Amino acid sequence: MTPPEAPRDAKPPQGNMPPAVSVCARPKVADKTDKAGLVTLKARSDFLRAARARRQGTSGMMVQARARHDGSDAIRVGFTCSKKVGNAVARNRAKRRLRAVARDILPTQGRPGWDYVLIGRAEHTAARPFAQLQQDLAWALRKLHGDA
Secondary structure: OOOOOOOOOOOOOOOOOOOOOOOOOOOOOOEEEOOOOEEOOOOOHHHHHOOOOOEEOOOOOEEEEOOOOOOHHHHEEEOOOHHOOHHHHHHHHHHHHHHHHHHHHHHHHHHOOOOEEEEOOOOOOOOOEEEEEEEEHHHHHEEEEEOO
16 A cells, blocks of 8 residues: 655745755865875866866876975975876775875975876886885976976
């Protein structure tokens, strides 16, 4: 037996109903800062702005860098790997290695108010010794900032 239908002209019950929340209006999420003081880039627009800026290739990665000029002194960094690097496991491994290198090098050699994007290279980022990846990033930063 089905329950009887409510009349079509019936009004919804009035009472202590919570106000409707819009699903479209999302609150601004604070930037995620890791232990090294680096803020992670998430927005596609930030990656596109970095892609139009300076870049320096090394054996283990490609580094893109741009000065923001927005008054913030945070060092922001993003990581990406294309499908040329391999399957999802290989791409994630390469990005983990890039994150570890960035945590070691960028707090000391990166400049405040700059965005950096580290791009993994196929067959090189995951296989290159970690010390050489660190040297690659340090060298690329010197070239990008005009110190070398």
